[in-house]
Amino acid sequence: MKPEDIKRSENKVYCKPELLNDTPMHYCPGCSHGVVHKLVSEVIKEMGAEHIAIGVAPVGCAVFAYSYIDIDWIEAAHGRAPAVATGAKRLNPSRLVFTYQGDGDLAAIGTAETIHAANRGENIAIIFINNAIYGMTGGQMAPTTLEGQVTATTPYGRRVDLNGYPLKISNLLAQLPGTCYVTRQAVHTPASVRKAKAAIRKAFENSLAGHGTSVVEIVSTCNSGWKMSPAKSNEWMVEHMFPEYPLGDLKNDTER
Amino acid sequence: MKQEVQLMKGNEAIAHAAIRYGVDGYFGYPITPQSEVLETLEALMPWETTGMVVLQAESEVASINMVYGGASTGKAVMTSSSSPGISLMQEGLSYIAAGELPALIVNVMRGGPGLGTIQPSQSDYFQATKGGGHGDYHYIVLAPSTVQEMADFVALGFDLAFKYRTPAMLLADGIVGQMMEKVVLPEQRPRRTDEQIARECPWAVTGRPEGRGPNVLTTLELDSARMEVNNHRYQATYRKIEENEVRYQEYFTDDAEYLFVAFGSIARICLKAIEDARQRGIKVGLLRPITLWPFPTKEIARLAQQVKGIMVVELNAGQMIEDVRLAVEGRVPVHHYGRMGGIVPNPQEVMDSLFANFPDADK
Amino acid sequence: MKKEIIIAGFGGQGVLSMGKILASAGLYDGLEVTWMPSYGPEQRGGTANVTVVLSDTPISSPVLDSYDTAVILNQQSLDKFEQKVKPGGVLIYDPYGIHHAPTRTDISIYPVEAMEATIALKNAKIYNMILLGALLKLNPVVDIDAVMTGLKKALPERHHHLLPANREAIMRGMELV
Numbered sequence: 001m002k003p004e005d006i007k008r009s010e011n012k013v014y015c016k017p018e019l020l021n022d023t024p025m026h027y028c029p030g031c032s033h034g035v036v037h038k039l040v041s042e043v044i045k046e047m048g049a050e051h052i053a054i055g056v057a058p059v060g061c062a063v064f065a066y067s068y069i070d071i072d073w074i075e076a077a078h079g080r081a082p083a084v085a086t087g088a089k090r091l092n093p094s095r096l097v098f099t100y101q102g103d104g105d106l107a108a109i110g111t112a113e114t115i116h117a118a119n120r121g122e123n124i125a126i127i128f129i130n131n132a133i134y135g136m137t138g139g140q141m142a143p144t145t146l147e148g149q150v151t152a153t154t155p156y157g158r159r160v161d162l163n164g165y166p167l168k169i170s171n172l173l174a175q176l177p178g179t180c181y182v183t184r185q186a187v188h189t190p191a192s193v194r195k196a197k198a199a200i201r202k203a204f205e206n207s208l209a210g211h212g213t214s215v216v217e218i219v220s221t222c223n224s225g226w227k228m229s230p231a232k233s234n235e236w237m238v239e240h241m242f243p244e245y246p247l248g249d250l251k252n253d254t255e256r
Numbered sequence: 257m258k259q260e261v262q263l264m265k266g267n268e269a270i271a272h273a274a275i276r277y278g279v280d281g282y283f284g285y286p287i288t289p290q291s292e293v294l295e296t297l298e299a300l301m302p303w304e305t306t307g308m309v310v311l312q313a314e315s316e317v318a319s320i321n322m323v324y325g326g327a328s329t330g331k332a333v334m335t336s337s338s339s340p341g342i343s344l345m346q347e348g349l350s351y352i353a354a355g356e357l358p359a360l361i362v363n364v365m366r367g368g369p370g371l372g373t374i375q376p377s378q379s380d381y382f383q384a385t386k387g388g389g390h391g392d393y394h395y396i397v398l399a400p401s402t403v404q405e406m407a408d409f410v411a412l413g414f415d416l417a418f419k420y421r422t423p424a425m426l427l428a429d430g431i432v433g434q435m436m437e438k439v440v441l442p443e444q445r446p447r448r449t450d451e452q453i454a455r456e457c458p459w460a461v462t463g464r465p466e467g468r469g470p471n472v473l474t475t476l477e478l479d480s481a482r483m484e485v486n487n488h489r490y491q492a493t494y495r496k497i498e499e500n501e502v503r504y505q506e507y508f509t510d511d512a513e514y515l516f517v518a519f520g521s522i523a524r525i526c527l528k529a530i531e532d533a534r535q536r537g538i539k540v541g542l543l544r545p546i547t548l549w550p551f552p553t554k555e556i557a558r559l560a561q562q563v564k565g566i567m568v569v570e571l572n573a574g575q576m577i578e579d580v581r582l583a584v585e586g587r588v589p590v591h592h593y594g595r596m597g598g599i600v601p602n603p604q605e606v607m608d609s610l611f612a613n614f615p616d617a618d619k
Numbered sequence: 620m621k622k623e624i625i626i627a628g629f630g631g632q633g634v635l636s637m638g639k640i641l642a643s644a645g646l647y648d649g650l651e652v653t654w655m656p657s658y659g660p661e662q663r664g665g666t667a668n669v670t671v672v673l674s675d676t677p678i679s680s681p682v683l684d685s686y687d688t689a690v691i692l693n694q695q696s697l698d699k700f701e702q703k704v705k706p707g708g709v710l711i712y713d714p715y716g717i718h719h720a721p722t723r724t725d726i727s728i729y730p731v732e733a734m735e736a737t738i739a740l741k742n743a744k745i746y747n748m749i750l751l752g753a754l755l756k757l758n759p760v761v762d763i764d765a766v767m768t769g770l771k772k773a774l775p776e777r778h779h780h781l782l783p784a785n786r787e788a789i790m791r792g793m794e795l796v
Contacts, residue, residue, distance in 0.1 A: 052463040056325070057474075066472045072461040074328045075474035077351050080321035083313070087325025087333065088461070090309045091281050095463050113321070116314035263639075263646045263654070289658055374658070435681045436642060436654035521681070528680035602684030 017041035019050055019070050026064060030230025032220035033062055033129065035187040039197045040100070040127065041069050043204055053096045054088050056081040060102035061135040079110025082117035085124045089207075096208055098125040104134050107143040107169040114169065121178030121212035125203035128170070128215060131222040132241060139225035143167040146244055151225070166244055170217045174250035180212035182250040186219045188234045192247075202254070211254045219245045259440045266406040266432045269439050270336065270362055271296035273410035274308070278447040279360075280331035281309040283322035285341060288374040289430040290364035293336040306447055316341035320348030320361075327357040328473040330453040330460025332414055336362035338430075339380050340371060342388075349423060350389030354475035354490070356459075358417035360410065361395075362426045364433035367571075367598040375598020376430030378520060381575035384427050385549040392487060394494050396424040396501065397548040399519040403437045405546075411442060416501060418456075420493055427548060429571065431521035431600065503546035504555055508534065512541030514610060514617050515559055517580050518569040519545050522601075526569055529603035529610075538617060540610065548576070556583035565614045566590045569606055571599075589614075620675045622760045623683050626750075627668035627700055628692025633747030637690075638669035640751060643769030644761035645673040653681040666695050673760050688758050690750055694718060711753050711796075729757060731795045744781075745788035752792020763789060 019041040027033045044053050053071040057063060059078035066073035076084040081099035089097040106114050106128050117124065133151055134140040140153040144166050148157040158166075174182040181203055185196040196218060203214035219241050221233035228236055264272070271293050274282060284294045294312060302308035309326075313319040319335045326333035337345065342363045352359050363384065367377035384397045396416050398409045406428060413424035453460055461471050477483040507527055509515065516526040523544040533540050543559060545552050560566065565588050568577040574592040581590050593609035595601045601609075611618040624641070628634045635656050645652040655670045670686075672678045685705045691697045691712040697719070704710050706725045714720070715734035733749040755763060767786060771779065 051465055054329070054461055054463055063476060066470070066474060070464070070470050072464045072470055073472045073474070074325060074461050075472070075476055076324070077321065077347055080317070080324075080348070083318040083321035084325035084328070086311070086318075087281065087283065087322035087327075088329050089325075090311060090322075091326045091331045091333070092329050092462070112314055113318050116318065261646065263643055263652065430658070431655065431681065434656055434658045436639065437652060437678075437681070438646060525680040525682055528683075531679060600682050602682060603680055604684045 017045060019045050020068060021070050023067050025068060027061065028224045030221065030223045030233060031061070032131065032187050032218060035193060036127065036129065036196070036218055036220075037065065037068055039187070039193070039200050043197060043201045044071060044096070047096075047201070047204060049096045049204065049208075052094065053098070054092070056085045056088070056097070056099040058099070058101040058105040060105045062100050062102060062129065063136065065100050079105050079108070080113055081105065082110065082113040082122070082124070082126065086117050086120070086122050089122060089124050093123070096204055098127060098204065098207065100127045101129070102135070103128070103130045103132065103142040103144040107167050111169070115172070115176070118173045118213040118215070119176045119178045121180075123207050123210050123212065125200075125207045125214045125216070127200065127203075128217040129220050130217050130245060131220040131225070132166070133222050133225040135222045135225050139222075143169070144245075146240055168245065170215055170250055173215050178212050179215060179251060180254045181206050181214040181252055183215070183252070184217045184219060184245055184247050184250060186237070186247055188221070188237060206254055209254075217245070219247065261438050261440055263436050264403065264439055265292055265434060265436050266400070266403045266428060267292035267364065267434070268296045269403050269407040269441070270410055270426070271300065272441050273407035274334060275300060275302045275306055276442045276444050277411050277414060278306060278332065278445040279308055279334055279414070280447055281311070281322075281326045281333045282335065283311050283313050283319040283326070283333070284335050285313050285316050285319050285337065287338045287341045289366060289376070289433050290336050290338050290362065292433075293362065306444075308447070316344040317348070320345035320352070323359050323361075324348055324352050324355070324357065327352060327359040328355065328461045330457035330462060332358070332418075332448070334360035334362065336364065338364050338366045339368050339377070342380060342383070346383075346389035349395070350387075350391050350393065351475050352423045353393035353395055354391065355473050356421040356490070356493075357423065357473075358414070358421055359423045360413045360417060360426065361423060362428065365427065365429045367596060373598035374430070376521070376600055377571045377596070377598060378429055378522065379572040379575070379596065380427070381548065381570070381572060384425055385551070385579070393490060394549050395422050396420070396497060396550075397427050398424065399427050399546060399548050400432055401520050401523050401544065403432065403435065403439045406432060407439050407441055420497055422493060422497070427520070429520050430598075435521075498550040501547060502550045502552050502555070504552040505544045505546060507542040507544070509541035509543065509559060511539050512559075512562070513539040513564050514541075514614055515563045515566045516540065516542045516569060516606075516610070517545070517556065517566060517576070518542065519548060519576065522569055522571060525601060525603055526606055529606040532603060533607055538619070540617065545576075551579045551583070553579070553583040556580055557585070560584040560587040563588060564616070567610050567613060568592045569601070569609065570594045572596060620760070622673045622688065622758060623686045624671045624673070624688045624690070624754070624758070625668060625683075625686045625700055625703070626671065626690040627666065627696030630665050630667040632667075632692050634667045634692065635669050637747040637751050638671045640766060640769055640773070641671050641673070641754070641761065643773060644765040647765040647768050648761045650675055650761070651678050653678050655681040666693070668696065688754065690754055692750070697721060709757050711750065711757065713750065729753065729796055731792065733792065733795070736791055736795060740788065740791065742784060742788075745784055748785050748788035749792035749795065752789035753796045755789065756793040756796045
């Protein structure tokens, strides 16, 4: 069979999302970011929202998210994405405005902006990558770092008497009347990828429908920061991260 | 056409003028002595009339980032605060300058450092005119001295901000923020339409329409060569602004033998002192910079060839005097009189400072 | 014509609003005006003062070192501002709570028993209007009709029934001088 005979639409079982461009990603092999970028691209395209989407990129590993997904983007200062998104959405209510943030950005330096945007019920979606570590700066402790977890700044493991406890910020956000949908997902298996995609779609739809703030936490791996192979990282995540950050909906209240 | 003359505070005038200009959004956090800006906007409910968004943010950090987000979409967006709050905004201001975004920031200065006092001050001159945050940047700084100018400079600030794609700051002080005087507000202008914004601000992050590539508003550039190109572009804009946008006002300078240089409300106190001195035959004049950046360097250099001495009067320990001395280049003595901590000098003290530093002036 | 006026007393005595009414009246009379308050926590129980300048030519400074007229409502303000009245100027004060009366001989001093009049009229809200009446009697810089126009414009409609009481208080102040 010639390649031309194979390359027919009826034979197509998978393709790169149209909105994901050809720029080589800087993410480490095995990193969850690539999968989540793909899901975001697919969902925006499937919703037909590529002409109304405004993404707000964080400071952290996803700082270059705007280089990969062909929509309009604003690059925010560290932690300020929810405030930047608030400004963009309030002045452009018809737009699909979402932030894409890591744990340090969202749950450490940007805690105030996160909680207050959610508390106002800003009609934005927040994609929150929780890999329990600062990836970009070289593997330092994050607010979500587990007790005992070794990082560059907790070389003998996180001690809660010194560094406090892993911050379950999604649980906090779920308590706020301003949030309509708070869910915790992962992308380590095909099944979990499908569920995560559905969650992102729901969050984006909520944003356009004006239901309030939606938060999709993706419990993720950082094999470079964790100093493990990608496969081992997935195992470690299931074993150690999931008990602390169990998957599932924390709040689903979109019929208000 | 009959214009309506109203009596209002400088802070209130800013709020009214913002609505009349057709500002799209205001984001702010309460702090004395400028809380009337947000209070007035909330009371006027412009979202019911022009559609202007008004939002009380959780902090000045959030306010300036909401401005950043709104300005990124090509809208006319502003915030206001006072000194400690403006310090919190420095990060965002650096991003807005680097993002080449038009925006208006109002600073109604109070005395510092630290929590300081709520009384009037001009001690943020350095912060405002030299950049303030990290990196090499400037923004246009307008110094109103009357309530009318508080209103007028909202429009001027936005016009310049959009012309040069740069933030503009309205640098006022507690006096001109809190005092009431007559003001004639500008005519109501419509807010710009989305079509207009798409046409006039092709860089705006509006959601990518059919037929154009993604607009990305970022201040990050890890490639040093390209980051230097960005810096050269910023600097070229600043040179253009310095060339075209210097604003100032001269009073009694034609025959002046001594010159006061003062900005904002302090210029008015100097002017009162000068009026009294002129009655005694003392030839003293005033130059009031209206733009603090760009600074009227050439104009001061010209007057330095005419006068015997220059007195710089400020509500700080001596900040603008550095720019005056750079302009004068040692041609004549330049002295400073400043009060701090929220103390405002009266006209007599101002005049006494001239005589103390230039005894020959008191003939 | 230029009148430089300071009004000073405790926060809550209506110092700032008296200045505001005066400034508004100046506006309706076509004058240039500035109104410069002390501001901040001083407004709430501490001392408060406001400088009002009315002029038929543009006003340079809203901050002054001497005044044509001082309206003084408490001892601290008297201590602070008595010496700042220009020679030949006017000092109006309410003797209520004043232990050391003003002593200058080069200015005209008018005690106005405004607090007693307020108590007699059984309306605490019109205290500052009595003093405004005294001020206008001695310093007819603005017309009483301009004052009432300014007041009417400043007050929401639901308070317009208070206008006659205010007018009465101003007239009472004029009589007291």
